[in-house]
Amino acid sequence: MASQSDSFDVAVVGGGAIGLACAWRASQRGARVVVVDAGEPGAWNVAAGMLAPVSEAEFGERALLELGLESARRYAAFCAELEQPGYRDVGTLVVARDRDEAEALERLAAFRTGLGLPVERLRPSQARALEPALAPTVRLALDIPSDHSIDPRRLVAALGRAFGGELRRARAASLSVGRGRVTGVVLEDGAEIAAGAVVVAAGVHVSRLGMPEAARVPVRPVKGQVLRLRDPGGPGLVERTIRGESAYFVPRGDGRYVLGATMEDRGWDTTPTAGGVYELLRDISEVVPGVFELDIEELSAGLRPATPDNVPAIGRGALEGLVWATGHFRNGILLTPVTADLVAAALAGEVLPSWAAPADPLRFAGVPA
Numbered sequence: 001m002a003s004q005s006d007s008f009d010v011a012v013v014g015g016g017a018i019g020l021a022c023a024w025r026a027s028q029r030g031a032r033v034v035v036v037d038a039g040e041p042g043a044w045n046v047a048a049g050m051l052a053p054v055s056e057a058e059f060g061e062r063a064l065l066e067l068g069l070e071s072a073r074r075y076a077a078f079c080a081e082l083e084q085p086g087y088r089d090v091g092t093l094v095v096a097r098d099r100d101e102a103e104a105l106e107r108l109a110a111f112r113t114g115l116g117l118p119v120e121r122l123r124p125s126q127a128r129a130l131e132p133a134l135a136p137t138v139r140l141a142l143d144i145p146s147d148h149s150i151d152p153r154r155l156v157a158a159l160g161r162a163f164g165g166e167l168r169r170a171r172a173a174s175l176s177v178g179r180g181r182v183t184g185v186v187l188e189d190g191a192e193i194a195a196g197a198v199v200v201a202a203g204v205h206v207s208r209l210g211m212p213e214a215a216r217v218p219v220r221p222v223k224g225q226v227l228r229l230r231d232p233g234g235p236g237l238v239e240r241t242i243r244g245e246s247a248y249f250v251p252r253g254d255g256r257y258v259l260g261a262t263m264e265d266r267g268w269d270t271t272p273t274a275g276g277v278y279e280l281l282r283d284i285s286e287v288v289p290g291v292f293e294l295d296i297e298e299l300s301a302g303l304r305p306a307t308p309d310n311v312p313a314i315g316r317g318a319l320e321g322l323v324w325a326t327g328h329f330r331n332g333i334l335l336t337p338v339t340a341d342l343v344a345a346a347l348a349g350e351v352l353p354s355w356a357a358p359a360d361p362l363r364f365a366g367v368p369a
Contacts, residue, residue, distance in 0.1 A: 008034045008165075010347060011185045011195035013172045013209065016044040017152060017333055018325050019201035020159035021340035026199075026347055033165035034193060036172045036185055042203045044152045046226050046302030048250045048258040049333050051075055052147035054117045055092045055243055056331075058108075063358030064311055065115070068331060070355060071338035075148070078337040085158035086151030088253055092241040093122075093131060094142040097286050101245050102140040109142055118146050133237050133290050149241055149250050152333050168193070172202070174210025181320035186210070197347055200317075201325040203332075204268075204305040215318040217364050219327050221268055221303035225276035226260035228298035229291070237290050247283040249291065257294065259284055261330075270301045304329050313361035314339050315346050323347060324361040 008031075012023045015037025027033045050056075053068030079087040096102040112119045120143040127141035128134045134141075160167070176184040176192055184194040200206055204221040231237055234255045242249040250258040262276045277299060285291050307313060307327035312335060317324050325343050328335050342356055352360075 006034075006192075007194040008032050009196050010034075010199060011036060011193050011197075012199040012201055013037075013185060014042070014201035014203060014205070014325075015039075015160075015167060016042045016201070016203060017156050017159060017336045018044075018203075018328065018339055019199070020156060020163050021336045022199050022201055022325050022343040023165055024159055024163045025340040025344035027164045029344055029348060031347065033163075034195070035163065035165065035167045036170055036187070036193065037167065038171040039169050042205075043224075043302045043304050043332055044156055046224060046261075046300050047152045047333050048226065048248060048260050049086070049150040049152045049155070050092070050147070050241060050248065050250060051149055051334050052092055052144070052241070052243075053334065054112060054119065054144045055094050055142070055147045057112050057115070057117060061310075064331065066355050067312075067338060067359060068334055071335045072146070072148070074337040074341070075150070079150070082155070082158040082162055086154035086252070087148065088150070088251075089148045090240050091143065091145035092147035092243060093127060093134075094144065094243045095127065095134065095138050095287050096140040097135075097137065097244065098139060104245070105140050105142060119144055131238050131240060131242065133288050134242070135287055135289050138287065147241065150333060151252060155333065155336070172209060175200075175319075175322070177212060177319065182322045195321075197321045197323060199323045199325055199343055199347070201343075203326065204303045206305070206326050212319070214365070215322060217313040217317070217324055217326060217361050218308055219305045220265075222306045222329065223264040223266045223269060223301055224261035224304055224330075225264075225272050225280065225299070225301045226258060227277065227280055227296060228300070229257045229259060229294040230297045231255040231257070231294050237294075238288060242284070242288055244283055244287045247280055247287075249284050249288055256297070257291075259291065268303065270303060272299045272301045276301070304332075307364070312339070312359050313364065314342050314356065314359040315352055315361055317361045318365055
């Protein structure tokens with residue numbers, strides 16, 4: 001149990017992929033770090049683990065795209081340090097089921113090509129040559145070999161092994177603040193952990209962490225339901241990640257697949273629903289009919305932490321000693337390496353690069369939570 005005498009250079013609130021990666025990078029720079037986490041798996045436990053900045057690039061999301069591309073470039077080396085925790089570099093196919101989807105995909109292809117992103121347009125026959133399990137009704141596909149994937153559960157386990165500091169299984173209740181700066185973390189049992197700096201990386205739960213309202217980053221939960229499937233015959237149904245307009249299908253390479261995900265503004269509700277399962281299976285079966293032959297291993301729902309502009313908050317906050325690493329919405333696993341590097345730099349007092357400016361937490365100063 002923590003006591004008033006506990007003191008660290010850095011306390012990280014949140015022990016998911018983001019929090020552990022930030023703690024790991026800070027400890028590599030010589031800081032004495034403690035991670036405070038209640039032990040309840042967050043969004044990372046439900047995430048499919050797509051590292052797909054190109055296939056997810058949308059109109060009006062240039063700032064998020066730059067962050068994603070920067071993080072994707074760092075992923076191979078990041079995973080090499082962690083002894084390759086489920087990292088797969090086999091690429092992504094984005095497919096259209098009908099004429100309307102094909103027209104929308106053509107527009108997105110032109111947009112992505114215009115940004116210099118690696119995208120190859122495929123005729124249906126070319127797409128099925130790459131992935132024979134695709135439905136014969138597929139109208140168009142984009143091949144994006146640079147978009148990869150990772151198993152988030154293996155990633156978090158690897159980060160837990162690599163992190164050299166202390167993991168405290170406790171729930172953080174509030175930040176300890178004195179004379180305009182953060183001085184530590186107050187736990188639910190009233191005990192306090194003193195720290196020179198506090199990194200807030202608690203996902204949706206940052207909204208429940210006590211702190212001065214003027215210093216808060218507004219984050220809301222967005223529900224996502226996910227199916228985990230297994231082929232009793234082993235791997236081979238598809239090799240690449242398959243993305244449709246409203247569903248994705250991510251192979252793990254061992255006969256297991258992740259099918260997701262719904263996008264629901266339901267507050268704090270995490271109950272899986274029959275409707276969610278139906279939508280996921282309906283949408284992906286029109287692209288990969290063989291999904292109906294797979295066994296269901298798990299049905300789960302999680303909460304993505306979303307900011308008002310859907311761009312994360314990464315960097316120094318409104319109080320001295322406060323550093324943010326939250327609001328990653330649907331890109332938490334993708335942005336893990338770059339977030340950890342930016343947080344470690346912020347903790348060291350370094351000026352963050354210009355491409356990270358859109359994620360500056362101070363853009364929310366004065367915005368109601």
